Amino acid sequence: MVCTVIDPGTLSTIQDKGRTGYRAFGMPISGIMDSYAFTMANILAGNSRNAAVVEMTMCGGRFRFPNEAYVAVCGADMQGKLNGKKIKNWSGFYVPAHSELAFGYAVSGCRTYLAFRGGVAVPQAMGSRSTYLRAKLGGIEGRALQSEDVLEIARAEALPSELNELAYSLVPRYENDLQLRVILGPQDDLFTEYGIATFLNRAYTVSTRNDRMAYLLEGPIVAHKTGADIVSDALCPGAVQIPGSGTPIIMMADCQTTGGYAKIATVIGPDLAKLAQAKADDTVRFVSCSDAEAVAALMTEKKCYEKASSASLSKINAV
Amino acid sequence: MDGKTYEVEVEVLEDDAIPRQMQKIRMLKAGEQGLVVEFGTEIDPAVNAQVHRLAKILTDEVPEQILEVVPTYRSLMVYFDPLVIVRENLQEKIARYLTSLDTVAAASDTTRIITIPVSYGGEYGPDLEFVARHNSVTEDEVIAIHTSTPYMVYMIGFTPGFPYLGGMSERIATPRLKTPRVKIPAGSVGIAGQQTGIYSIESPGGWQLIGRTPLMVFNPSAKSPFLFAAGDYLQFAAIKTEEYGALKEQVASGNYAPVVRNVARAEV
Numbered sequence: 001m002v003c004t005v006i007d008p009g010t011l012s013t014i015q016d017k018g019r020t021g022y023r024a025f026g027m028p029i030s031g032i033m034d035s036y037a038f039t040m041a042n043i044l045a046g047n048s049r050n051a052a053v054v055e056m057t058m059c060g061g062r063f064r065f066p067n068e069a070y071v072a073v074c075g076a077d078m079q080g081k082l083n084g085k086k087i088k089n090w091s092g093f094y095v096p097a098h099s100e101l102a103f104g105y106a107v108s109g110c111r112t113y114l115a116f117r118g119g120v121a122v123p124q125a126m127g128s129r130s131t132y133l134r135a136k137l138g139g140i141e142g143r144a145l146q147s148e149d150v151l152e153i154a155r156a157e158a159l160p161s162e163l164n165e166l167a168y169s170l171v172p173r174y175e176n177d178l179q180l181r182v183i184l185g186p187q188d189d190l191f192t193e194y195g196i197a198t199f200l201n202r203a204y205t206v207s208t209r210n211d212r213m214a215y216l217l218e219g220p221i222v223a224h225k226t227g228a229d230i231v232s233d234a235l236c237p238g239a240v241q242i243p244g245s246g247t248p249i250i251m252m253a254d255c256q257t258t259g260g261y262a263k264i265a266t267v268i269g270p271d272l273a274k275l276a277q278a279k280a281d282d283t284v285r286f287v288s289c290s291d292a293e294a295v296a297a298l299m300t301e302k303k304c305y306e307k308a309s310s311a312s313l314s315k316i317n318a319v
Numbered sequence: 320m321d322g323k324t325y326e327v328e329v330e331v332l333e334d335d336a337i338p339r340q341m342q343k344i345r346m347l348k349a350g351e352q353g354l355v356v357e358f359g360t361e362i363d364p365a366v367n368a369q370v371h372r373l374a375k376i377l378t379d380e381v382p383e384q385i386l387e388v389v390p391t392y393r394s395l396m397v398y399f400d401p402l403v404i405v406r407e408n409l410q411e412k413i414a415r416y417l418t419s420l421d422t423v424a425a426a427s428d429t430t431r432i433i434t435i436p437v438s439y440g441g442e443y444g445p446d447l448e449f450v451a452r453h454n455s456v457t458e459d460e461v462i463a464i465h466t467s468t469p470y471m472v473y474m475i476g477f478t479p480g481f482p483y484l485g486g487m488s489e490r491i492a493t494p495r496l497k498t499p500r501v502k503i504p505a506g507s508v509g510i511a512g513q514q515t516g517i518y519s520i521e522s523p524g525g526w527q528l529i530g531r532t533p534l535m536v537f538n539p540s541a542k543s544p545f546l547f548a549a550g551d552y553l554q555f556a557a558i559k560t561e562e563y564g565a566l567k568e569q570v571a572s573g574n575y576a577p578v579v580r581n582v583a584r585a586e587v
Contacts, residue, residue, distance in 0.1 A: 023389045023398075024374075025537075025545045026475040026519070125539050135479050135520050137539055186347035186355045231362055232476065232483070234389040234396030238350050258391055258476030258483075266350030294351035295401050302402075 002069050002116050005149040009061035009103060014120050014139035016052045019128035023257045029237060030130040030138070033212060033253050033276035034111050035269070036172065036301065037075035041115035043308045044072035044092035044164050046157065046316035051119030052129040054145065056112045058279075060103020061145065063114075069095045070117035070159045074166070076109025076174065076277060090171045092117075092164035092315075109174040109277035117160075118153035132254065133212075164315040170304050174277045181289040181297070182240065182265035187230060190262040191242070195223035199240075199264055200286055204248060208280045212254040215275060217284060221246030228261050235259040238267040240286075250275060268294040270301050327414045344417055346410050347394075351401050352386070354409060356417075357394040362485065367473050368428065368584065369420060370395045371550040376416050384409065390549045391474045392483070430587060432469050432552045434578035435517070435532050437508050438563040439465075443531035450493045450510060450527050461529065462557050464491050469552035469587055470515065480519030480537035480545050484553060487515045499525035506532045508555070517553075530557075533567035534577065546577060552587055 005012075015038070018031020032038040032055055042051050054061075060078035072092035073080055080087040080103045087093060087101075092115075095101065103112065122129050122139055131139030140149055188196060204219035228244040235241070239251045241261040250267060251259075252275075267275065268289065278284065325346040347355040356373060359366040367390075374390045377397065384404045389396040399409055439462045440447040451458045470484035477483075492513040500523060503509075507518040509526030518524060519536040536546045547553060558566065569575035 021387055022479070022544070023387055023396075024475065024549060025479060026477060026481055027479040126544055134522070135537070135539070183348050183350055186349045186353075186357070231360060231392050232474070233355065233357075233391040233394045234349070234353075236349055236353050236396070236398070256477055257389060258474060263349070266348070266353065268351050291348070291351055291401070291406050295405075298351065298402060 001066060001150050002118075002153045003063040003065045003101075003151050005145050005147050005151070006062040006064050006100070007147055008145040008149070009056050010059040011057040012061050012145040013055050013131040013133070014052050014122055014145070015055045015130045016128055017050045018130050018253065019126055019132070019138070022126060023234075026257050027126070027135075028132060028254050028257060030132040030212075030254050031128065032113065032130075034075055034113070034273045036273040036304075037111070037277075038113045039305055040090065040166055040170070040308055041072045041074040041113040042119075043305065043312050044074065044090075044166060045070060045115040045117045046092070046160065046312065047115060047117065047119050049305075051115065051154065052122065053116070053120060054114040054151070056103060056114065058110060059105050060112055062100065062102040063151075065095050065099040065101065066097065068097045068159060069153075071095055071101070072115045072164070073112060074115075075112040076106035078103035078106050078112045080112075088163070088165060090166040092160070092312075094159060094161050106279075110279050111276055116151070116153060118155040118157045121152040121154035134254065160316050160318060162315050162318055164312055166308060167311060170308055172274070174274075176281075177283045177285070178274055178278055179285050179287055180271045180275060181268045181293065182286050183268060183291065183294060184265045184288055185263075186233075186266075187262040188264050190225055190230070191264055192223045192225050195225075196264065198222050199248070200288055204284045204286075206278050206280050206282045206284060210278070210280065212252055214252055214255060215250045215278070217248045217250065219247060222248065222264060224262060230260060230262050232258045232260040235263070236266065238269065238272045239263045240265045240267065252276065268297060270297040325410045325414075327417050346413065348406075349396060352398055354397045354399065354406060354413075355394050356397065356413060359393045362392050362473070364471065364485065366393050367471070367485075372420055372428070373413070373416065374550075376420070377413070380416070381412065384412070391476070428584035429581055430550060430552060430584045431547070432554050432580045432582060432587065433547050434554050434556050435508075435534060436558040436562070436566060437466075437530040437532050437555050438558055438560050439530035441560055443560070443563070444508070444529040446493075446496075446509075446527035447529045450491060450529055453493045454491055456490065461491050464488050465515065465529065466555045466557055469554040471587075472547055472549050472551045472553060474549045475545075478518075478520050478522055482516055482519075482536075482547065482553065484515050487513055489513060493527045495525040496527065499523055503528065504531065506534065506536065508532060531563070533563050533570055534575070535570055
């Protein structure tokens with residue numbers, strides 16, 4: 001056993017990169033909302049990139065460690081404390097036996113990833129450990145964490161003792177005014193020129209209706225040429241649907257695989273991770289980008305991971 | 320190519336190969352990892368058949384260059400890794416398959432007809448009576464019409480395993496409930512307008528429920544978690560309420576083999 005859940009917090013679920021290969025059968029990807037913080041947490045814990053972690057939302061949980069462990073915490077700053085002492089966010093650290101790790105409210109960002117050296121052990125469901133609440137699949141019995149849940153480690157690994165901090169240059173800053181790069185399409189031709197200009201030039205506000213399935217925004221209306229409804233086609237995380245109300249809905253990790261509203265654009269992968277850290281009342285602006293720019297952003301992200309990995313390795317191996 | 324829609328003009332063969340006409344197929348962008356091959360914008364069995372043909376070709380021929388494909392009513396979503404293949408190259412590759420799509424694949428098109436046993440009416444189909452009354456037919460006639468023909472699975476979406484079926488008779492079409500139900504059991508068979516479908520997992524919904532199948536449309540712990548795929552046909556078959564329980568037990572214990580027929584698509 002690595003730890004017992006004393007209090008799960010607002011919504012804490014076990015997640016990995018998600019469940020791919022079944023979208024033709026209507027199965028959403030699920031998985032982590034913020035791929036950057038998730039990947040960094042696994043790197044800092046010395047894990048493989050797809051090890052299962054705990055994703056905490058808005059208000060974090062409290063965990064009891066009867067035995068020693070090594071964990072990493074990345075993402076929103078939930079003011080984590082180990083045995084009452086403040087921990088460093090975006091770092092991996094040693095947890096002595098009989099410890100308590102406690103998180104509070106997210107003072108910046110929205111989601112925090114708690115990775116355990118060795119990864120969380122839960123059975124794979126259709127190739128993934130991710131919790132998909134709607135189908136009661138993955139994680140622990142397909143549900144969110146509850147108090148008294150016991151988390152086990154997937155692989156017994158030697159525990160490092162050193163603090164493993166992420167380089168300052170690799171730590172993202174969560175702002176309340178986000179700029180999201182989008183690739184226009186697939187149905188941008190169903191919007192008026194004025195509608196597209198509105199979408200790209202005006203600011204939107206994150207509404208209180210935001211969860212693992214979608215973020216609903218408020219703001220100026222994006223005008224369709226004739227109507228919002230299309231004969232349903234495929235939906236992916238990042239897709240920006242504009243329903244009849246005219247305000248954007250951005251699809252997230254748990255989004256259904258098909259949908260019937262026109263999609264004006266798609267938020268690029270690296271920027272969707274930023275949106276996963278946004279909270280109600282945050283401002284969102286969309287900026288159009290090309291395929292080449294999106295690929296460059298993916299390459300930059302990959303380089304960040306490589307840089308973090310090589311710095312992390314020496315610390316992890318210094319047992 | 321950026322910012323522009325990639326269009327391919329292909330010659331389409333009508334059912335009897337005459338007359339020929341030109342069809343404009345568009346390739347659209349769905350983020351940096353998504354390419355939508357759009358064959359049309361309406362629900363049309365011929366268009367949907369093209370979607371499934373391309374899905375099969377891509378899965379068979381270039382599996383290493385695509386992550387997964389998602390067939391829908393009228394388009395195929397192709398997910399790819401842009402760090403492995405650039406969009407332009409993938410588009411050109413797909414364009415080559417498109418030009419031969421109808422001639423090459425149509426002749427060898429096969430599909431499956433899967434029998435779905437359903438206990439109609441009573442506690443499993445609380446809205447059967449309303450559907451009958453709404454259409455001025457008897458409950459038995461609703462059942463007879465609903466089981467009279469196989470329905471094509473155009474696509475799967477909404478929830479894991481939920482089929483969007485085509486071809487239900489207008490004679491039993493019924494509008495959705497005014498107030499959706501909060502909890503509909505998995506296996507419930509419903510009607511919404513001219514659509515019919517099966518709730519694959521317990522979920523909220525507004526369809527008129529006419530019956531329930533003891534089969535598991537979605538079973539995550541099974542080797543094949545899904546009973547059917549997009550492109551298959553479903554044939555509903557009425558069973559007696561007394562048979563439901565026994566079948567359900569067989570399904571639960573893994574001793575039920577669904578009735579599946581392989582047929583040429585042209586014969587359905």
